[in-house]
Amino acid sequence: xxxxxxxxxxxxxxxxxxxxxxxxxxxxxxxxxxxxxxxxxxxxxxxxxxxxxxxxxxxxxxxxxxxxxxxxxxxxxxxxxxxxxxxxxxxxxxxxxxxxxxxxxxxxxxxxxxxxxxxxxxxxxxxxxxxxxxxxxxxxx
Amino acid sequence: xxxxxxxxxxxxxxxxxxxxxxxxxxxxxxxxxxxxxxxxxxxxxxxxxxxxxxxxxxxxxxx
Numbered sequence: 001x002x003x004x005x006x007x008x009x010x011x012x013x014x015x016x017x018x019x020x021x022x023x024x025x026x027x028x029x030x031x032x033x034x035x036x037x038x039x040x041x042x043x044x045x046x047x048x049x050x051x052x053x054x055x056x057x058x059x060x061x062x063x064x065x066x067x068x069x070x071x072x073x074x075x076x077x078x079x080x081x082x083x084x085x086x087x088x089x090x091x092x093x094x095x096x097x098x099x100x101x102x103x104x105x106x107x108x109x110x111x112x113x114x115x116x117x118x119x120x121x122x123x124x125x126x127x128x129x130x131x132x133x134x135x136x137x138x139x140x141x
Numbered sequence: 142x143x144x145x146x147x148x149x150x151x152x153x154x155x156x157x158x159x160x161x162x163x164x165x166x167x168x169x170x171x172x173x174x175x176x177x178x179x180x181x182x183x184x185x186x187x188x189x190x191x192x193x194x195x196x197x198x199x200x201x202x203x204x
Binding site: 018036049052072075087088089090091092093094095099102106109110113114115117118119121122124126127128129131132133134135137138139141 | 150163166
């Protein structure tokens, strides 16, 4: 049974119509000791089916640790959102509820390569000399 | 921010799945953002405020 309802799928397909460039979702998962890995995979498969511009790559975290490390991923379930370049956007945990919308937002931002930030914010970031690593803690509801 | 600048990375973490991280960063409410492992931004903040605080974290580090 699908996780996304028919009406949600229709809305998401419409939103993804705003994509201009392809996006790869690199998904690291494992079958044992990970309650949320399987539903995360299902959500991603349903999501990828809604746009020709989304490609889903599934990797076994336990067997492909080097690949995971290359993406800075050390736990599962994890999703790297990649466009023409890697902007360093990762999701850890199941992207359901509000997080699902955050994932769609991230896909659109990466696809279009435009942050949508205000000119003042862009100016501040343009002057960055040191890296910023953000960890944003959220919950699905 | 991560799309805007190559110097910014963004990890979105589902708190309830990672109690070790919740404990490490003292997450008692969401959203909570940790900048460079040490600066905390609590709640949803206006964009300019958020960006200024995050960018400010790097200059604090440099001094």
